[in-house]
C-alpha cells in the first residue's frame with residue numbers, strides 16, 4: 015500500500031477513459047463493507063457499554079451513508095452532471111468530508127476510550143447508541159445538502175468535469191493528511207487491541223491516498239483508478255478483520271457453551287449415579303429386612319408361636335438394617351469425597367470373610383473357589399466397608415459371568431501378593447464368559463452394562479473407591495476363558 019504512489023508514478027497521468035459504472039460500484043462495495051463494520055462495532059459498543067466504540071461505529075455509519083450521494087453526484091455515473099442537483103464540485107466536497115470522517119472518528123474513539131476507562135457511561139446503552147446513529151445520519155444528511163443544494167458555498171476543486179484546480183486540491187488534501195496523521199499517531203500511541211492494529215493499517219492506506227491525490231491532475235487516469243483501488247482495500251481490510259474476529263469470538267463462545275452443557279450433563283449424570291448407586295447397594299439389605307421381618311411375623315402369628323425362631327429372624331432384620339446404614343455411610347463417603355474412615359486390617363481376612371458371605375450363591379451356581387492368599391501380605395489402611403463392597407462386587411460379577419456358561423468348569427481364583435514398595439495386589443480370575451475386547455475400555459464407565467437387569471454401576475463405583483484409596487483397579491482377559499480383575503492398594507505405613 016505504501017509503495018503504491020511510487021509504483022504508479024510513471025503512468026499515473028495516462029488517460030484510460032471514463033468508466034461510468036466504476037465509481038458507483040466501488041462506492042456500493044465500500045457502503046456494504048462500512049455498514050457491516052458499523053453494525054459490528056455498535057454491537058460491541060452495546061455489550062461493552064463503550065462510548066469510544068459507538069463514536070467509531072458512527073464514523074463508519076456516516077462514511078457509509080455519504081457513499082450514496084457520492085455515487086449519485088459523480089459526473090457521468092447516473093447523469094452527465096450527477097444527480098441531486100449536483101454542481102461540478104459536489105462529489106469532490108463529499109469526498110473531502112469522507113476523507114475526514116474516519117480520521118475524526120478515530121481521534122474521537124481514542125479520546126473517548128480514555129474517558130470510558132476513567133468514568134464508565136451511565137446512560138442505557140441502547141438509548142446512547144440510538145443517539146449516535148441519529149447524529150451520524152443527520153451529519154451525513156447535512157453534508158449531502160450542503161454539497162448539493164449549497165454547492166456554491168463550498169470551495170472549488172474542479173475547473174470542469176475532470177480537470178482539477180491543483181492549488182486548492184493541495185491545500186485541502188494537506189488538511190486531511192494532517193488530520194489523518196494526527197489520528198494515526200494518537201491510535202498508534204494508545205493501541206491495545208487487534209481492531210486498533212487493523213485501523214492503523216487502514217490509516218496507512220488513507221495517508222498514501224492523500225499523497226496520491228496531490229499527485230493527480232485529472233479524473234479517469236491510471237492514477238485515479240488506482241486511488242479508488244487503494245480506497246477499497248483500506249476499507250475492506252477493516253471489514254474482513256472485524257468479521258474474522260467476530261467469527262473467532264463466536265466459535266469460542268460456541269465451544270464454551272458446549273463445555274458448560276457437558277459439565278451440566280456430567281453433574282446430572284453424577285446425581286443419577288448417586289440415586290442409582292443408593293438403590294443398587296441398599297436394595298439388597300432392604301430386601302433382607304423385609305423378608306426377615308415377614309418371616310418373624312409369620313412365626314409369631316402361628317397358632318403356636320415359635321418365639322425362638324422369630325427372635326432369630328428379628329435379629330437378622332436388625333443386622334440387615336445395620337448393613338444398610340453402613341452402606342449408606344460408605345456411599346456418602348464415595349460421593350461426598352469425605353476422607354475415608356480408614357482402619358488398618360488384613361486384606362486376606364476381608365477376602366475370606368466376604369467370600370464366606372457369598373457361600374450360598376457360590377454353591378447355588380456350582381462354582382468352586384480357590385484362594386491363594388500370601389500369608390506375608392502387609393496390612394492395609396483403608397475403609398474396610400468400602401473395600402468389602404469392591405470385593406463383593408467383583409465376586410458377584412464373577413459368579414454372574416460363570417452362571418452364563420455351560421459345559422466347562424466354573425471356577426474362581428483369588429490370589430494376593432505383595433507388590434514392590436508398600437503395595438499389595440489382589441487378583442480375581444474366573445472362567446466365565448469373559449469380556450469382549452471392544453467392551454474392555456467401557457466396563458468401568460458409569461451405566462455400562464451387558465446384563466438385562468444390570469445397572470452398570472458396580473465397576474464404576476469399585477474403581478472410584480479404589481482410586482479414592484490411592485490404588486488402581488483394572489481388568490484383563492484370562493488366558494483361556496473368562497476375565498481377571500486386578501486391584502492394587504497401598505499397604506499401611
Ligand code: ADP
Pocket residue numbers: 407411412415444446447448449457462463464465467468469470471472473474496497
Ligand atoms: P452390572 O453388573 O450392573 O452390569 P458392572 O459395572 O458391575 O455393572 O459391570 C459392567 C459390565 O462389565 C457388566 O455388565 C459385564 O458386561 C462386564 N463384567 C463385569 N465383570 C465381569 C466378569 N467377571 N466377567 C465378564 N464380564 C464382566
